[in-house]
Amino acid sequence: MPVFKTPFNGYSVKFSPFYESRLAVATAQNFGILGNGRVHVLDLSPAAPALTELVAFDTADGVYDLAWSESHDSLLIAAVADGSVKIYDTALPPTANPIRSLHEHTREVHSADYNPTRRDSFITSSWDDTVKLWTVDRPTSVRTFKEHAYCVYNATWNPRHSDVFCSASGDCTLRIWDVREMGSTMIIPAHEFEILACDWNKYDDCLIASASVDKSIKIWDVRNYRVPIAVLNGHGYAVRKVKFSPHKRNLLASCSYDMTVCLWDFMVEDALVGRYDHHTEFAVGVDMSVLVEGLLASTGWDELVYVWQQGMDPRAV
Amino acid sequence: MEKALHRQRILLQHLQPSSSQTSDSPAISASICSAGEAAGYHRKPAFDDDVVIVAAYRTAICKAKRGGFKDTLADDLLAPVLKAVIEKTRLNPSEVGDIVVGTVLAPGSTRAMECRMAAFYAGFPETVPLRTVNRQCSSGLQAVADVATAIKAGLYDIGIAAGLESMTVNSISVVGQVNPKVEIFTQARDCLLPMGITSENVAQRFGVTRQEQDLAAIESHRRAAAATASGKFKDEIIPVNTKIVDPKTGVEKRVTISVDDGIRPNTTIADLAKLKPAFKKDGTTTAGNASQVSDGAGAVLLMKRSLAVQKGLPILGVFRSFAAVGVDPSVMGIGPAVAIPAAVKSAGLQLDDINLFEINEAFASQYVYCIKKLGLDPEKVNVNGGAVALGHPLGATGARCVATLLSEMKRRGKDCRFGVISMCIGSGMGAAAVLERGDCVDELCNARMVPTHTHLSKDAK
Numbered sequence: 001m002p003v004f005k006t007p008f009n010g011y012s013v014k015f016s017p018f019y020e021s022r023l024a025v026a027t028a029q030n031f032g033i034l035g036n037g038r039v040h041v042l043d044l045s046p047a048a049p050a051l052t053e054l055v056a057f058d059t060a061d062g063v064y065d066l067a068w069s070e071s072h073d074s075l076l077i078a079a080v081a082d083g084s085v086k087i088y089d090t091a092l093p094p095t096a097n098p099i100r101s102l103h104e105h106t107r108e109v110h111s112a113d114y115n116p117t118r119r120d121s122f123i124t125s126s127w128d129d130t131v132k133l134w135t136v137d138r139p140t141s142v143r144t145f146k147e148h149a150y151c152v153y154n155a156t157w158n159p160r161h162s163d164v165f166c167s168a169s170g171d172c173t174l175r176i177w178d179v180r181e182m183g184s185t186m187i188i189p190a191h192e193f194e195i196l197a198c199d200w201n202k203y204d205d206c207l208i209a210s211a212s213v214d215k216s217i218k219i220w221d222v223r224n225y226r227v228p229i230a231v232l233n234g235h236g237y238a239v240r241k242v243k244f245s246p247h248k249r250n251l252l253a254s255c256s257y258d259m260t261v262c263l264w265d266f267m268v269e270d271a272l273v274g275r276y277d278h279h280t281e282f283a284v285g286v287d288m289s290v291l292v293e294g295l296l297a298s299t300g301w302d303e304l305v306y307v308w309q310q311g312m313d314p315r316a317v
Numbered sequence: 318m319e320k321a322l323h324r325q326r327i328l329l330q331h332l333q334p335s336s337s338q339t340s341d342s343p344a345i346s347a348s349i350c351s352a353g354e355a356a357g358y359h360r361k362p363a364f365d366d367d368v369v370i371v372a373a374y375r376t377a378i379c380k381a382k383r384g385g386f387k388d389t390l391a392d393d394l395l396a397p398v399l400k401a402v403i404e405k406t407r408l409n410p411s412e413v414g415d416i417v418v419g420t421v422l423a424p425g426s427t428r429a430m431e432c433r434m435a436a437f438y439a440g441f442p443e444t445v446p447l448r449t450v451n452r453q454c455s456s457g458l459q460a461v462a463d464v465a466t467a468i469k470a471g472l473y474d475i476g477i478a479a480g481l482e483s484m485t486v487n488s489i490s491v492v493g494q495v496n497p498k499v500e501i502f503t504q505a506r507d508c509l510l511p512m513g514i515t516s517e518n519v520a521q522r523f524g525v526t527r528q529e530q531d532l533a534a535i536e537s538h539r540r541a542a543a544a545t546a547s548g549k550f551k552d553e554i555i556p557v558n559t560k561i562v563d564p565k566t567g568v569e570k571r572v573t574i575s576v577d578d579g580i581r582p583n584t585t586i587a588d589l590a591k592l593k594p595a596f597k598k599d600g601t602t603t604a605g606n607a608s609q610v611s612d613g614a615g616a617v618l619l620m621k622r623s624l625a626v627q628k629g630l631p632i633l634g635v636f637r638s639f640a641a642v643g644v645d646p647s648v649m650g651i652g653p654a655v656a657i658p659a660a661v662k663s664a665g666l667q668l669d670d671i672n673l674f675e676i677n678e679a680f681a682s683q684y685v686y687c688i689k690k691l692g693l694d695p696e697k698v699n700v701n702g703g704a705v706a707l708g709h710p711l712g713a714t715g716a717r718c719v720a721t722l723l724s725e726m727k728r729r730g731k732d733c734r735f736g737v738i739s740m741c742i743g744s745g746m747g748a749a750a751v752l753e754r755g756d757c758v759d760e761l762c763n764a765r766m767v768p769t770h771t772h773l774s775k776d777a778k
Contacts, residue, residue: 033328034321081324108324127327151327170330193334213334238331257332 001308001316004051008038010299012065012241012285017116018073020291021046022054025305028062032081037063039078041090044307051307057088057097067112070119075136077122079109085124087136104132104141111154117162125155131167133179145177147184154197154241160205168198174210176222188225190218197241203249209266211239217254219266230266234275240282246290253296255283261298263310278306278314365623368465369755370634373720374401374555375615378577378708381484385574386612389559391423391483392435398616399439401555402477406618406630410440414473416447417463419456419480420712422487425449432481452641454679454740455748456480457615457715462639462750464619474624479616480716488610507646508744513596513607515743516680519650520601523686527601530681531589534606534705536695537678541702542582549701549728550577553720579609579708606681611708615716632755634723637735638664639750641742650683652747653739654690660737660749671697671751672733673726675718677740678703687739701725714740719752726754 008027016022021044029035037059042051061082069075074091078098083105086098107128114122121135121142129148132141150170158164163179174195176186191212201207207229208220215235218228236258245251250267261283263274281301289295294310308314376398379385386394395418403410418432429449436447452459457480464476492509499506510518519525544550556575563570584605594600595607625632640659644651653676661668674697678684684705688698701721704714718738726733731754739749 031328033324034318170327194330196331213331238334240331 001306001312001314002044002051003315004040004042004053004305006038006040006299006303006305008036008062009281009301009303010285010305011063013297013299013305014066014068014287015289015291015295015297016068016073017070017290018068020289020295023287023297023305023307024066024068024076025299026063026066026078026285027299027303028064028081031301032062032064035062037061037080039063039066039076039088040305041076042305051305055090055094057086057094059086064108065111067114067122069122069136070114070116071136077112077114077124079112079124081108083107083109083126083128085109085112085132085134100136100139102134102139102141104144105130107151110151111156113156113165115157115162116159117157123155123157123165125152125167127151129169131155131165131177143179145184147175148173150194153195154199156199158200158205159202166198166200166208168195168210170194172212174198174208174220176208186222186225188220188222190220190228191216194238196238199242199244199252201244201249202246207244209242209244209252211242211254213238215239215256217242217252217264230271232264232266232271234262234264234272235260240284241286243286243288245288247288247293253286253288255286255298255300257282257284259283259300261286261296274310276308276314279304365621365626366469367622368468368619368636369622369625369632370617370619370636370719370723370752371625371630371632372402372406372618373553373615373633373716373723374398374405375553375713375717375720376557376613377554377574378579378611378613378710378713378717379574380579380708381488381610381612381710384578384612385561385572386483386557386559387485388562388569389483389485389557389612390431391420391428391481391486392431392438393559394483394557394612394614395432395435395479395481395616396438397555397557398614399436399441399477399479402616402618403440406628408475408618408628411442411444413441413445413475413477415464415467416441416445416477416479417460418447418449418712419451419458419460419478419715420449421451421453421456421482422484422489422711425451428481432479435481451712452746452748453743454677454709454711455641455715455742455746456712457717458639458719458738458740458748458750459641459715461617461619461636461715461719462748464617465636465639468619468621475618475620477616477618478716479614480710480713481614482710482712482714483612484610484710485612504646504745510647511596512649512679512743513600513602515647515649516602516607516682517594517597517600519648519680519686520682522648523651523690525601525682525685527590527606529685530601530606531586531603533678533681533685534589535584535586537681537699537703537705537707538581538584539702540700541577541580541706544701545577545580546582549724550721553724577707579611580702580706602680602682606705608677608679608704608709609707611710613708613710613713613717615713615720617716617719633727634719634736634755635753637751637753639748641746641748644745644747646745649743649745649747650680650741651686651690652741652745653677653683653687653749654747656747656749657687657691657737657739660739660751664735664751666735666751668692671735671737673700673722673729673736674698675722675736675738676703677709677714677718678705679709679741681705683741715748722752723755726752
């Protein structure tokens with residue numbers, strides 16, 4: 001299974017929605033605490049199973065997250081730790097990049113997500129307690145959503161409803177927003193501790209997964225938000241990212257500070273389907289490919305990016 | 318720094334959440350690492366001013382007077398390795414700040430001239446200086462240490478450390494006019510002991526039996542043969558085009574020497590048992606369990622890490638420390654047992670942190686003693702054979718050990734992190750150097766199942 005070593009510590013990995021062999025990795029120097037960052041665009045060459053670098057973009061501060069554009073196959077949004085959001089075009093040479101640098105957040109931008117249905121806008125969430133909505137053509141944000149009381153770690157669009165998104169915050173709540181409404185439409189006090197990630201189910205538009213510092217992942221139905229549908233325990237430390245499978249309704253992947261990537265089936269009693277402990281440092285980024293069923297990618301602070309098929313050993317040669 | 322502290326606070330909150338709902342950030346302050354000085358765990362960062370090794374190559378090692386290099390002049394042995402470190406790294410030779418060559422037996426000034434000439438053969442411009450260094454058997458390693466020290470001191474940024482010995486041309490000879498003071502100064506007198514006698518002294522004083530020595534010799538041959546057969550030495554050996562003159566007919570033939578010719582893969586304990594002691598009647602040191610007299614050369618290219626990264630050169634190894642120590646000349650073979658702990662300590666490590674050793678097998682007696690004294694795992698020492706099988710071209714040995722050690726560490730992958738090279742030195746010394754595996758070698762070879770994670774630092778246990 002191919003492995004790629006990045007010079008900096010990995011933070012996020014995302015498969016391209018256009019090319020099944022392409023993925024991007026966000027990295028930051030010195031574990032994202034101090035130093036530069038780099039975005040790598042990698043290609044999974046089919047011949048020799050290896051990950052080769054197509055292009056890399058350097059940034060002045062660590063890159064905490066990435067989002068591929070759903071409208072243009074070469075555009076990439078990078079969430080940078082100095083508060084800026086940078087848009088890269090992989091078709092242009094590194095000297096012409098970034099094509100846009102949007103600096104409105106006052107603290108670190110922790111996540112970026114591109115609208116998969118509307119395809120013209122994206123949201124970024126930041127440690128300045130806000131979520132901002134942007135379109136690629138406008139130089140300023142379209143709207144700022146400010147209600148959370150602490151860092152907003154993740155904001156993800158609903159895959160079915162083009163104007164609905166969910167945000168996960170360190171104030172221990174999930175908030176559902178509709179961009180057409182005044183404020184948040186729902187507040188779910190999901191955990192007793194900080195919530196680090198959230199994701200919508202790709203087959204049931206009412207289900208959300210929240211990953212928390214309390215080491216659990218909870219699955220919520222927004223129609224009955226008082227009690228979670230499932231609580232997935234098994235991680236040894238805070239869960240950093242959670243991602244529902246684009247191919248199976250009940251499958252989700254998560255990565256955690258306990259250095260493992262876990263696969264869960266939340267409809268089953270003993271939910272843990274698989275555990276991969278290939279990382280030797282915090283596993284902070286995980287993604288499941290939309291174009292290739294079962295293809296997983298993960299990255300961590302051990303500076304390695306692994307791409308593997310579900311069921312196989314990520315470290316097998 | 319405020320930003321960095323804030324980010325650390327946020328990360329700490331993920332790992333140690335305070336039960337209160339308020340964003341009551343815990344106070345963060347810098348403190349000394351509780352694991353203390355024992356930092357074998359990946360706590361050593363890569364600094365740009367580390368001295369790194371970007372290339373290390375050697376010639377094959379051949380038996381003196383009878384082997385592949387018997388008709389090769391010394392400067393023709395050195396030139397190919399000097400050329401190789403430049404060609405393989407595509408470095409501009411004029412950027413090299415100095416060349417230091419460890420070489421022992423030849424008359425100092427003459428050999429230094431020959432080495433300078435070899436640099437010209439290798440394509441170095443007149444602007445690159447050269448000098449030789451002699452600390453007997455450790456000269457090759459001393460050259461590496463000298464270049465590393467000079468780079469660290471800022472004398473130049475790129476240096477080549479080499480080792481050269483043609484024991485066909487120069488043999489070990491006895492000191493001509495012995496100073497009468499040796500009657501009074503016994504240790505001075507002991508400096509003049511033939512090396513084989515010091516080997517017998519070690520064997521006798523520390524109880525190393527003939528059996529143990531012969532077994533060590535066989536293991537050396539077996540490992541060297543296996544390494545040669547599996548092609549492990551191909552990465553580090555530079556083929557040398559030279560001539561061989563048939564001793565009977567005088568006919569000259571062009572040959573290319575690229576294989577060590579001292580290895581005897583089929584040696585058995587019975588064969589060795591037949592050999593008579595070579596240095597002392599009723600002794601235990603024979604020609605079979607002593608290092609061979611050989612010809613060979615090696616070269617190592619060193620530079621600052623920042624320069625290597627800038628030039629895009631893969632970092633083969635990092636120079637961490639060097640120690641030269643003195644011991645009783647009559648048992649000079651114990652040198653490594655004293656030098657290795659000194660070098661390891663000076664690198665801020667413990668003996669357990671070292672994953673691979675190259676201890677020169679000057680004599681199986683001293684080699685076996687050192688392993689026992691330090692309690693080393695034989696599986697970690699001389700894994701591709703040693704001087705008993707390969708040969709000991711005195712000045713070249715240190716440099717050739719660098720090539721062999723770093724190649725093996727590169728093959729073994731990320732968990733083979735630290736290596737030590739050490740040798741005993743005639744007249745009662747020992748030298749050792751600690752090298753670290755390069756962290757940016759080209760191929761990633763860590764695809765191994767790890768049964769249990771042992772990544773907790775020592776203070777967590």
